[in-house]
Amino acid sequence: MLKRYQPTDQQPWDVHRVVHLHRRAGFAATWNEIQRDLKDGPDAAVSRLVQGRQPDEADASEPETFESMADVIGSAAVSSENINRLKAWWLYRMLFSPDPLEERLTLMWHNHFATSNIKVEDVAVMRRQNDIFRKYCRAPFGELLRRVVKDPAVLVWLDADANRKEHPNENLARELMELFSLGVGNYSEQDVKQVARALTGWTSKNGRFRYVPEYHDDGEKTIFGKTDHFDGDDVLTLMLEHPACARRLAWRICDTFFGEDVIDDASIDALADGLRQRHLDVGWGVETVLRSQIFFDDTNLGNRVLGPEEFLIGAVRVLEAFDPPPSTLLLAEWSAQLGRDLFYPPNVFGWPGGRNWITTRSVIGRANFADALLDGLLHQPQKTLPIQEVVSKRLGTASESDIVKFFCTHFPNCDPKRLQTELSGKNAAQIAKSMLVLPQAQLA
Amino acid sequence: MLNRRHFLKQSTLLALAPTVPSFLAQTANSAESRADDRVLVVIQLDGGNDGVNTVVPYSDQGYEKNRSELRLANDRLIKLNDDIALHPSLEDMHKLWESDRLAIVNGVGYPNPNRSHDVSMAIWQTCSFDRTEHNGYGWLGRALDSSSAPKTSSPSAVLVGDGKPPVALRSRRSIAANVDRIDELLLPGDVRRTEQHAAAAATEDLSAFVERSTLDAYNTADQLSKLGKPDQAATRSPRSELERRLQLVSQLIKADFQTRVFYTVQSGYDTHSVQLPRHERLLRDLSRSLFAFFEDLRAAKLDERVVVLCFSEFGRRVKENASIGTDHGTAGPVLLAGPSVAPGLHGEMPSLLDLENDDLKHTVDFRQVYASVLQQWLGLTDERIRSGGHQPLDLLRRA
Incomplete structure (x- = not known):
C-alpha cells in the first residue's frame, strides 16, 4: 500500500508542500490558508480537505450560506436555459466552495464520463448530471456509475x-x-x-x-x-x-492527483487492490493518495500543468479578489478560451490534459487573461485590482520586492532572486501580470 | 517570407536552439513540404445554394422553360464553354478559372434526397442517412482520427467563426476548436516575456516543454501582430464577414498554425423569394473573398498548400416559384479552388428537362468528392466513405 507521508529533514512540511496540496486537491490556497496549514501540519491540512470543511473567515463562506447561494445561481441558470450561466454557476462553486476537493472530483468525473451539451442540449439535464457527480464524488464507484449511466445525459x-x-x-x-x-x-x-x-x-x-x-x-x-x-x-x-474496473479507477485517481512520471504501475496496482477490498470506495482512494509519501515526494512537486480552471480560479484566489469577485460568466468564457469549455468536452475521451493544456492559443490566452484580470476588466463595474493593498495586508509592507516575494510564495517553482532582478522597475500590476504567466507558474 | 520555416531560417531563433520546441527546430531544418502541411478550407454555403444560377447550363432548353423571372441574361453570363457559364457576379471566380485554379464538380448530390435544411446538412456532414447518427461524428472528424500525424500545439480542425464546431468536425478523438478574432492570439502590451535562459537543458522535461511552448506561442503572436499591421499589403480591410474570416485563416496559415482543416460558414442562401439581388450579393462576396484569399496566400508562396471546398446542403428547385424565388431542391455544384486542384469541369451536368419530382438527378455522389479530397489531398481516410465503395474523382493535380 502507499506509504504515508511523514515530514523529514529532506522532505519537510514547508510552504512548497502546502501550496502543492491545495493546488492539486483544491484551487490554490490563499495566503492565510498557507500560514494556517504550515502551522497545523500535514494531517490536519489533508483532513480539512478530505472532510470538505475549509472555513476561513477571510474568503470562504459558511457551508450552509454557500450552498443556498450556489443553489439560487444554479436554479436561475436552469430556468434561463442558458448553458453559459450553468458554466458560471460551476465556476462560482470552484471559487467559493468550502469543499474545493469536491469540485475537483466533480471535474474529474466530468472528464471521466465526458458528456457534451453539444448533443444533450438541455441545461437542466446537464446540471442534474453534474449534481450526481458532486453528490457521489467520494462514494463507492457503483453508486456513481449506476446513477450516471441510468441518467438522460449519458443516455x-x-x-x-x-x-x-x-x-x-x-x-x-x-x-x-x-x-x-x-x-x-x-x-x-x-x-x-x-x-x-x-x-x-x-x-x-x-x-x-x-x-x-x-x-x-x-x-x-x-x-x-x-x-x-x-x-x-x-x-x-x-x-x-471485473478486476479491470478497480485498476481503471486507481489509474483515474492517480491521473488526477499526480504529475508526470511519478507513480509506477506497482503503486497503481496496490491502490487498485485496496479499492477492490473496499467496494471501490473512491473517498478512501483519494484520501490514501493525498496522505501518501509519494504525493508529497519531491518528484511530485511542480510537475503538473495547471488546467484552465486551476489557472483562472487560482489567480483570483492568490490575488484574493473575492469582494467583489470577478464575473463568473466571464471566467467561464476564459475557461473555454484556455481549452476547457465546461459541459462541452471535445469528445468521449474528455480533455486530454497535461501538456495538452499548453497550446499556442492557451499560452497567449493566459497572458491576455492576466492582463484583463489585473486591469479589472473581469469586474463589473470595472475595477483595477489593489495588489499593493493585498500584499501590504499580508506582509506588512508592499515594496517591489515584497510583491515579488508574495508571488514567489504562491508560485514556489519560481526563482525569487532572478525575478527580483528581471522585474525591477515594474509597477505592482505589471509584476503580477508577469508572474501569473511565467512558464514556471503554469506548473504546480 | 512569412511562413514559419522561412521565418525560422532567417531569424535568430535557431541561435536559441536549446529553447526552441523540438518540432519547430525540425521544420526549420527541413524546408521541404510534407503531406501533413496541406490544408483544407471548407466553406459551407448555408441555406441551399441555387446551383442552376451559379454554374449555369445555359444551352439546356430546360433553363428557359423553368426560369423566366430568374433566368440570367445570356449576354451577361461568363461563358466557360458552349454549354456552361458562371453567374455574372463571379468575375473573381472566373479569374481563378482562367488561371487553372478552379475545379467545378457538377450534379453533386445523393440518393433519395432530403429537402429539410437540417437533415440534408447532417447527411452532408456525417455521411449518414440514419437520423440517430446525425448528432454523432462527422466525415472530417473521423478522417482526422485516422491520421497518425504527430501531435502539435494546434487543434487539428478549427471552426472560424462563432459557436461550436459543426458536426462535420466532430470525432471520437481529435480536437476541434473555434477561433473568431485574431485578438485572441495577440499578446497584451503589459505582459512581456522574461529573458529565456538559453542555457536551459535541451531535454524535453516538463518545465523545458512549457518554456519552449511559451516561446513558440509568443513568437507566433509576434508574427501575427506583424502580419496584422495595416501597412502590410497582406491585410486590406475586409469587405465582408466571409472575407474577414478567410483573412484570419490566411494569417493562421502564414503563422504556421499546424491545423489541417479550417471550416467556415457563409449564410443566406435560402432564397425563397426575390432571389436575384440577394443571390448576386452572396456569390459576389464568395467570389471576391476567395480570390483575395488566394492572392494573399500566393504573395506568401503558401497557396499551393491550400485547397478550398465550397458546398451547400442542397441545390434549389429547377422551376422558380411564384415569389420570384426558388424552393428546396437536390443536386448542385461543388467548387474546389486553389493552384493544386485539377482545374476544369468534373462530373456530368444534370439535365434540366429530365427531372425527378421536379428536381435534378444527381450525377456525382458527394462522398466521391470527399473521398477525392481526403485521399488525394489530405492523405486521410474516412472508413465510412471507404467501406461505402465511393470511388474518388480526379479532383487534384497529381504530384
Missing part, C-alpha cells in the same frame, strides 16, 4: 434511444467498457455486441430515465464467458466486479 449522449432489440447500437456499450469502467483491452468485440443487447430498452424521456420493455432484447447473452438473460443492471454489476 442521450451515447445514443441509447437508437439501441433497440432489432438494431442494437454499440455506442453506450463500448464507452461503458472502454471509458467508464474497464479500459481498452479488457473485453472483446463480442462482449461489446452482447452488452449492447443487454442495454436495449434503456432510454430517456422528458429528461428522465425510462425503461421500454418492447425495446429490450431478453435473449441469452454471453459476456466475459458468463451466459444468462442479462439486462442493463446486470451488465453494470459485471463491470463493477
Whole structure:
C-alpha cells in the first residue's frame, strides 16, 4: 500500500508542500490558508480537505450560506436555459466552495464520463448530471456509475434511444467498457455486441430515465464467458466486479492527483487492490493518495500543468479578489478560451490534459487573461485590482520586492532572486501580470 | 517570407536552439513540404445554394422553360464553354478559372434526397442517412482520427467563426476548436516575456516543454501582430464577414498554425423569394473573398498548400416559384479552388428537362468528392466513405 507521508529533514512540511496540496486537491490556497496549514501540519491540512470543511473567515463562506447561494445561481441558470450561466454557476462553486476537493472530483468525473451539451442540449439535464457527480464524488464507484449511466445525459449522449432489440447500437456499450469502467483491452468485440443487447430498452424521456420493455432484447447473452438473460443492471454489476474496473479507477485517481512520471504501475496496482477490498470506495482512494509519501515526494512537486480552471480560479484566489469577485460568466468564457469549455468536452475521451493544456492559443490566452484580470476588466463595474493593498495586508509592507516575494510564495517553482532582478522597475500590476504567466507558474 | 520555416531560417531563433520546441527546430531544418502541411478550407454555403444560377447550363432548353423571372441574361453570363457559364457576379471566380485554379464538380448530390435544411446538412456532414447518427461524428472528424500525424500545439480542425464546431468536425478523438478574432492570439502590451535562459537543458522535461511552448506561442503572436499591421499589403480591410474570416485563416496559415482543416460558414442562401439581388450579393462576396484569399496566400508562396471546398446542403428547385424565388431542391455544384486542384469541369451536368419530382438527378455522389479530397489531398481516410465503395474523382493535380 502507499506509504504515508511523514515530514523529514529532506522532505519537510514547508510552504512548497502546502501550496502543492491545495493546488492539486483544491484551487490554490490563499495566503492565510498557507500560514494556517504550515502551522497545523500535514494531517490536519489533508483532513480539512478530505472532510470538505475549509472555513476561513477571510474568503470562504459558511457551508450552509454557500450552498443556498450556489443553489439560487444554479436554479436561475436552469430556468434561463442558458448553458453559459450553468458554466458560471460551476465556476462560482470552484471559487467559493468550502469543499474545493469536491469540485475537483466533480471535474474529474466530468472528464471521466465526458458528456457534451453539444448533443444533450438541455441545461437542466446537464446540471442534474453534474449534481450526481458532486453528490457521489467520494462514494463507492457503483453508486456513481449506476446513477450516471441510468441518467438522460449519458443516455442521450451515447445514443441509447437508437439501441433497440432489432438494431442494437454499440455506442453506450463500448464507452461503458472502454471509458467508464474497464479500459481498452479488457473485453472483446463480442462482449461489446452482447452488452449492447443487454442495454436495449434503456432510454430517456422528458429528461428522465425510462425503461421500454418492447425495446429490450431478453435473449441469452454471453459476456466475459458468463451466459444468462442479462439486462442493463446486470451488465453494470459485471463491470463493477471485473478486476479491470478497480485498476481503471486507481489509474483515474492517480491521473488526477499526480504529475508526470511519478507513480509506477506497482503503486497503481496496490491502490487498485485496496479499492477492490473496499467496494471501490473512491473517498478512501483519494484520501490514501493525498496522505501518501509519494504525493508529497519531491518528484511530485511542480510537475503538473495547471488546467484552465486551476489557472483562472487560482489567480483570483492568490490575488484574493473575492469582494467583489470577478464575473463568473466571464471566467467561464476564459475557461473555454484556455481549452476547457465546461459541459462541452471535445469528445468521449474528455480533455486530454497535461501538456495538452499548453497550446499556442492557451499560452497567449493566459497572458491576455492576466492582463484583463489585473486591469479589472473581469469586474463589473470595472475595477483595477489593489495588489499593493493585498500584499501590504499580508506582509506588512508592499515594496517591489515584497510583491515579488508574495508571488514567489504562491508560485514556489519560481526563482525569487532572478525575478527580483528581471522585474525591477515594474509597477505592482505589471509584476503580477508577469508572474501569473511565467512558464514556471503554469506548473504546480 | 512569412511562413514559419522561412521565418525560422532567417531569424535568430535557431541561435536559441536549446529553447526552441523540438518540432519547430525540425521544420526549420527541413524546408521541404510534407503531406501533413496541406490544408483544407471548407466553406459551407448555408441555406441551399441555387446551383442552376451559379454554374449555369445555359444551352439546356430546360433553363428557359423553368426560369423566366430568374433566368440570367445570356449576354451577361461568363461563358466557360458552349454549354456552361458562371453567374455574372463571379468575375473573381472566373479569374481563378482562367488561371487553372478552379475545379467545378457538377450534379453533386445523393440518393433519395432530403429537402429539410437540417437533415440534408447532417447527411452532408456525417455521411449518414440514419437520423440517430446525425448528432454523432462527422466525415472530417473521423478522417482526422485516422491520421497518425504527430501531435502539435494546434487543434487539428478549427471552426472560424462563432459557436461550436459543426458536426462535420466532430470525432471520437481529435480536437476541434473555434477561433473568431485574431485578438485572441495577440499578446497584451503589459505582459512581456522574461529573458529565456538559453542555457536551459535541451531535454524535453516538463518545465523545458512549457518554456519552449511559451516561446513558440509568443513568437507566433509576434508574427501575427506583424502580419496584422495595416501597412502590410497582406491585410486590406475586409469587405465582408466571409472575407474577414478567410483573412484570419490566411494569417493562421502564414503563422504556421499546424491545423489541417479550417471550416467556415457563409449564410443566406435560402432564397425563397426575390432571389436575384440577394443571390448576386452572396456569390459576389464568395467570389471576391476567395480570390483575395488566394492572392494573399500566393504573395506568401503558401497557396499551393491550400485547397478550398465550397458546398451547400442542397441545390434549389429547377422551376422558380411564384415569389420570384426558388424552393428546396437536390443536386448542385461543388467548387474546389486553389493552384493544386485539377482545374476544369468534373462530373456530368444534370439535365434540366429530365427531372425527378421536379428536381435534378444527381450525377456525382458527394462522398466521391470527399473521398477525392481526403485521399488525394489530405492523405486521410474516412472508413465510412471507404467501406461505402465511393470511388474518388480526379479532383487534384497529381504530384
